[in-house]
Amino acid sequence: VARRPHERALSVDPAAVPARSSRRRGRRLPRAFYDRDPLEVAPELLGKLLVRVEDDGTETVARIVEVEAYRGLDDPASHAFRGLTPRVTTMFGPPGHLYVYFTYGMHWCANVVCGPGLAPGAVLLRAGEPVAGLDRMRARRPKARTDRQLASGPARLAQALGLDRRHDGVDLVTGGPVTLRDDGTPPPEVPDVSTRIGIRVATDRLWRWSDPASPHVS
DNA sequence: ATATTGATTCAT
């Protein structure tokens, strides 16, 4: 039985249409994305969306504009370098989980655990551009005098999204309070590359990447 | 340039 054009258009299954948030926020990154060396993953994280969903359903979203790679085996600056300790348990687990640590007596920083396999690597999320939930971010970061200061810095980013000890180990892939999404924005073709910040060892490695076009880099 | 702040780790 032949269908008229307008009937065709109406034959789309509504259940096949992505949910609103999925359409707007793009697609969740699959496990395989993380299951690689952090040096490969890190620059590809630029442009991705870090999405925090609170218990009441509120979303705060930041676009990643600055990252640093840390490896375990051969990287003295990595928390995993000296082997498995209680703090770095998440880094030694499977890729695609969030590793959140406490530093300088007051700050939390969020990392993405990479691979390959159970190799203890991670990418530190150093800065983001606020995309949604700005009011919530401002409330969490009362000391930010401008919106640029909301998430430009690893501890600022974590604070803006309300990330702390509770989120260490959360799975970014299977759906939960924190996810990473690809809305089609490609990483910069030519990212800025530089040495990592705030470390005292292995300072010569060019393992920091940022978006040269973003004013939100730390 | 400097004060802040406390968990984590390793060495007694």
Add this chain to the structure above:
DNA sequence: TGAATCAATATA
């Protein structure tokens, strides 16, 4: 049990 370390921020 104690000292050293620490992938930062805010204010001056």
